[in-house]
Amino acid sequence: MGGRSETPRAGRGTRRRDAAGARLGGVDLARGSALLAMMATHILPTFERDASSSAWSPTWVGLVFSGRAAALFAVLAGVSLTLGRVPAVRNRAGLALRAAVIAAVGLTLGLAEVNVAVILVQYALLFWCALPVLGLRRQALGLLAAAWLLAAPVVAYLLRPALLESPQPLRLGHNPAWADLAEPGRLLADLTVTGYYPALQWFAYVLVGLWVGRADLARTSTQAWLVVGGVVTAVTAKACAWAFLTPLGGLNVLLATDQARVWPLRAMLEANLTGVDQTGTWWWLTTASPHSGTTLDLLHTSGTSAAVIGGFLLLARVGPLMRTGLLAPLAGAGTMTLTLYTAHVWALSLPVADLAHVTRETLLALHVTVALAVGLFVNANGWRGPLEWVAHGASRLGLLASGAPPRTLRR
Structure with a gap:
């Protein structure tokens, strides 16, 4: 009877350790993804000008990562x-x-x-x-x-x-x-x-x-609720912003402001509102635009952040992915984001006259590859990044x- 009683206790302890490891591993994966997404927004344009029509339009980076990457970084801080x-x-x-x-x-x-x-x-x-x-x-x-x-x-x-x-x-x-x-x-x-x-x-x-x-982040149900609740919150916030701006006419009011004469406002409302002085009309508060800082923007990006965290926590539970090391580079980068972020910004400040022929996409690939490789090497040796x-x-x-x-x- 004594032998039987020890085995279950050991099993529960192992499960608790595995759950805790999956929790921390999932958070590291989310941190790594936030870092790489921020690199993308730093190197690739968030909106661009059409050569034929001279009209501005958001890029895929602006539509997918702008606002969401930095918000994920901040939610993970909490x-x-x-x-x-x-x-x-x-x-x-x-x-x-x-x-x-x-x-x-x-x-x-x-x-x-x-x-x-x-x-x-x-x-x-x-x-x-x-x-x-x-x-x-x-x-x-x-x-x-x-x-x-x-x-x-x-x-x-x-x-x-x-x-x-x-x-x-x-x-x-x-x-x-x-x-x-x-x-x-x-x-x-x-x-x-x-x-x-x-x-x-x-x-x-x-x-x-x-x-x-x-919350109990080691529980599968909590992780699933983060994904579902985050997606619902994000979609609802965007839907409310669309209702305010389109059927209710908020977009026309904003496009008639002085800011619309200074900035390509229609594209910026979709990709990045940084730099726009949101003053003069309360309709600014009805947008969910990236970096607008409105309630709907904060709700949308909080929702996407919760969904990403929940998704990576679930992914970290997949034993083969973690044991085979397929996610190790991303998790490694997530353990030393301060060092890698600092190195990334510093590298972007270096003179690039000799790299004038390098495309932005190639430069991004270089930064991402180095970050993943360094993160994997440092984490595999049980070290911390220097700034960490x-x-x-x-x-x-x-x-x-x-x-x-x-x-x-x-x-």
Whole structure:
């Protein structure tokens, strides 16, 4: 009888370890996919001009990845705060120091001359903003996320004109860099409201990620619900935006604004609304356009992010795929996104006179191949990426400062 009782316990333990491994593996796969999708949006155009008609139209990258890739990155930031040997709720000091490392890397990348909206400083700010809510229960997080999704875009719409119409518009117009610390008011306004990734709206993604991460992600039913619920949410948001803009006439109002005379607005509404000052009419809040920061945009991209996370969690349960290593390169890249993202942006800033003959597609293939190869090599050896190592050291330092027992500091 004693022998029979030990076997089931061992089996349950093995299943729990396998489920936890699949959970972490699925999150790494989702991170890797977010990284590669962001590379695509950085290198390939999101909309292009037709040579014959001179009209602008969105590209496949703009239709598929624009807005969704960066949103997935941000939602995964929230999910990551609930994972690991020592969750962030038990190591707030470590999270704050880790975010400081990310901000320092972002400010340094801001010195590079590159046509990429670097997300790292805003990413760090989102981590700092998460510190007060880490201890909330899942139900409270869900309610707060819902309220934030509804209210933040309205608050941003009301604040944006005052910030942009001041004697010196509170917008950087470039990636945050160390020199911008000399103008803290302008920097803060850009990071929170007027910049590329306004934290006022983007904090909703972190809240959604925290809510998702607090679920039992090892359960197949949870993973399936993430896929189904995410797809339904994404489709519903787009359907509502279409109803507002087409049958109800919102698109005609937007195309009559001053912004439509400056930008190819019809194409940008489909591919990327970055740079457009959404002021002057409340109809801006009815779009679900990529990077519009509206409620419908946040709902759509939160839905696609949840569906991708759920899908990769389900995929990670497929034993042959994981055991044979077919997904190992993508998972490896997902374990060191900070290093690979930084290297990717830095590489794009290098002089390319000798590579003038290289197409954008070839350049993207090169970046993706290197990222997958490096991620696979580093992860296969049980290492961390160099910047992940620094961030992990900052987190450990936070644990030591909080007086955590040594056993919690093991890798």
